[in-house]
Amino acid sequence: MAAGGVLAAFGIPAARAATKAAPRVVVIGGGFGGASCARLIKGEDRDITVTLVEANSTYIACPFSNAVIAGLRPLEQQKFGYDRVRAAGIEVIHRKVTAVDTKQRTVRLDDGKQLAYDRLVVAPGVELRFDAIPGYNEAAAEVLPHAWKAGEQTLLLRRQLEAMKDGGVVVMSAPANPFRCPPGPYERASLIAHYLKTHKPRSKLILLDAKDAFSKQKLFEAAWRELYPGMIEWVSLSSGGNVTRIETDTRTFVTEFGSHVADVGNVIPPQRAAAVAALAGVADQTGWCPVDPVSFESTLQPGVHVIGDAIIAGGMPKSAFSANSQARVCATAVVDLLRERKPASPKLINTCYSLVAPDYGISVAGVYQPANGLLTDVPGAGGVSALDAPKSMRAQEATYAEAWFKTITHGVFG
Amino acid sequence: MSRLLYTLVATTLVVAPGLTWAASPPGAASCLGCHTVAAEGGPVPALGSFTAEQMVTAMQAFRSGSRPATVMNRIAKGFSDEEIKAIADWYARSKSK
Ligand SMILES: Cc1cc2nc3c(=O)[nH]c(=O)nc-3n(C[C@H](O)[C@H](O)[C@H](O)COP(=O)(O)OP(=O)(O)OC[C@H]3O[C@@H](n4cnc5c(N)ncnc54)[C@H](O)[C@@H]3O)c2cc1C
Numbered sequence: 139m140a141a142g143g144v145l146a147a148f149g150i151p152a153a154r155a156a157t158k159a160a161p162r163v164v165v166i167g168g169g170f171g172g173a174s175c176a177r178l179i180k181g182e183d184r185d186i187t188v189t190l191v192e193a194n195s196t197y198i199a200c201p202f203s204n205a206v207i208a209g210l211r212p213l214e215q216q217k218f219g220y221d222r223v224r225a226a227g228i229e230v231i232h233r234k235v236t237a238v239d240t241k242q243r244t245v246r247l248d249d250g251k252q253l254a255y256d257r258l259v260v261a262p263g264v265e266l267r268f269d270a271i272p273g274y275n276e277a278a279a280e281v282l283p284h285a286w287k288a289g290e291q292t293l294l295l296r297r298q299l300e301a302m303k304d305g306g307v308v309v310m311s312a313p314a315n316p317f318r319c320p321p322g323p324y325e326r327a328s329l330i331a332h333y334l335k336t337h338k339p340r341s342k343l344i345l346l347d348a349k350d351a352f353s354k355q356k357l358f359e360a361a362w363r364e365l366y367p368g369m370i371e372w373v374s375l376s377s378g379g380n381v382t383r384i385e386t387d388t389r390t391f392v393t394e395f396g397s398h399v400a401d402v403g404n405v406i407p408p409q410r411a412a413a414v415a416a417l418a419g420v421a422d423q424t425g426w427c428p429v430d431p432v433s434f435e436s437t438l439q440p441g442v443h444v445i446g447d448a449i450i451a452g453g454m455p456k457s458a459f460s461a462n463s464q465a466r467v468c469a470t471a472v473v474d475l476l477r478e479r480k481p482a483s484p485k486l487i488n489t490c491y492s493l494v495a496p497d498y499g500i501s502v503a504g505v506y507q508p509a510n511g512l513l514t515d516v517p518g519a520g521g522v523s524a525l526d527a528p529k530s531m532r533a534q535e536a537t538y539a540e541a542w543f544k545t546i547t548h549g550v551f552g
Numbered sequence: 553m554s555r556l557l558y559t560l561v562a563t564t565l566v567v568a569p570g571l572t573w574a575a576s577p578p579g580a581a582s583c584l585g586c587h588t589v590a591a592e593g594g595p596v597p598a599l600g601s602f603t604a605e606q607m608v609t610a611m612q613a614f615r616s617g618s619r620p621a622t623v624m625n626r627i628a629k630g631f632s633d634e635e636i637k638a639i640a641d642w643y644a645r646s647k648s649k
Contacts, residue, residue, distance in 0.1 A: 178573065182572050182573055182574065183572075459585050462585055463581070463582045463585055466573065466581035466582065466584070467581065469573070470573045470574055470576075470581070473572075473574060474574060479574070482578065483578060484578050484579075484581075485578040485579035485582065485630070485631070485635070486579075486582050487579065487582035487583070487585060487627055487630070488585075489585065489586065489623055489627070501622070501623055503623050503626040503627055504630075505579070505627060505629070505630025505631070507578075516629075516630040518629050518630075519626060519627065519628075519629040519630030519631075520626050520627070520629070520630065521626050523622065531622055534595075534622055535622055535623075537595050538586075538595060538596065538622065538623065541586070541594040541595050541596050542585070542586050542596075544594065545584075545585075545586060545587070545588060545594070545596070546585060546586075549584065
């Protein structure tokens, strides 16, 4: 969007202009995007009243949840509370947002309470589409877990792997793009294979994919050959990887070319921006949210900003790192716009680490800037870890992954 | 809430009290996805431990490939000399505040 568009979208609701009260920002969603953004807005300008609405009182982080599935980490290490967010001067309300009125600039909570805002930040993450694969609904997820939102689902998949006999078959399915955490399914396949190799070495994993290519593919495939020879079978879209039906009673994944019966099954279904995005009118027909890449203001609803997994981010993947980078830029833009300043054009970074084994990390990095209305890769920058890197570098990247998780969760929740 | 507590809590995200992100150069905020400003002893160095010159030299070496790296070589390639200098100056200033 042109700079003029950003300024034109700026407006002070009549009520606030009349009373000259402190500007009010409401943030929906207290994940890597929303909780960061709330804190940064407050940190930037204490005079702004910031309210964070988050459905759950405990946040359970997805990064490293694949290690929980593989038995390498307790789920407890994934849990974070909001005490420090409150201590930073933010009102945190554990309620679900059920309606957004962008004309009146109000948000309605599931207890009927209404919150007024001058600017709204929507950071609700994704919703799993239980209408996309016939046979795969919420009840089916109790049999064939998705584990794509960390918590009980993560533990369910863990327990099923523990209970599986040696020689069993694990079947996973991965969706087409775009979806949360593009390297995530392949990290999961790797760490499950690590568990199988160490505990149930005669077992096998089949990964059915609705794509013909995936993130860090060469690195993953080289590592699979080296660490888990013959254990992981990746079935691409053109080899029949697209799952057309799920039969829970027999744990069967039906594809265009045949069917696969699982001892343990993990369906990662297609996704869209979480429901509140549609309620707020910021999602388009794709199910995702178009935004101005300078301010993260919705191109559909002035005064509403959207960040994190829910947005159409151009080259930026849906990651916690991206959500946090976007939160930083969005926070500054929200403060700028409330103070009637024009937000500057930003540069953002993403780095996603994946563990192929506990001491074997690989990464993809990128630098992004606004171009043609999207966040676009800065040419020549970014890319994946070297294919021929020595073991020591893989080990180093594994320690970086852990360090990243500590730093980011400390910054958001600590 | 006491002012002291607020300051302690806020510094991890705000960099330094009194220095706001509004005036920060493009890209500076994203560094804190991995780095902290104050040293904490992890494998990733704290940005506050460098002078502006040290940061510029390191970033240019990462970018040209003369200094081996895991990730910083790929990230440094996304920034021009002017951008690197602006970020380095900004972190050096934030430290002295
Ligand atoms: C297995 C797995 C591994 C991953 N590994 C990595 C990794 O290594 N690195 C990485 O960078 N990323 C990783 N990710 C991706 C990362 O988890 C997401 O990109 C990140 O959580 C996105 O942040 P967000 O703030 O957009 O959404 P979320 O973190 O999902 O937060 C959204 C919040 O909004 C709340 N919410 C939604 N609707 C409402 C409502 N109506 N009212 C109130 N609250 C609401 C939700 O309760 C939730 O807490 C991984 C993901 C998975 C599944």
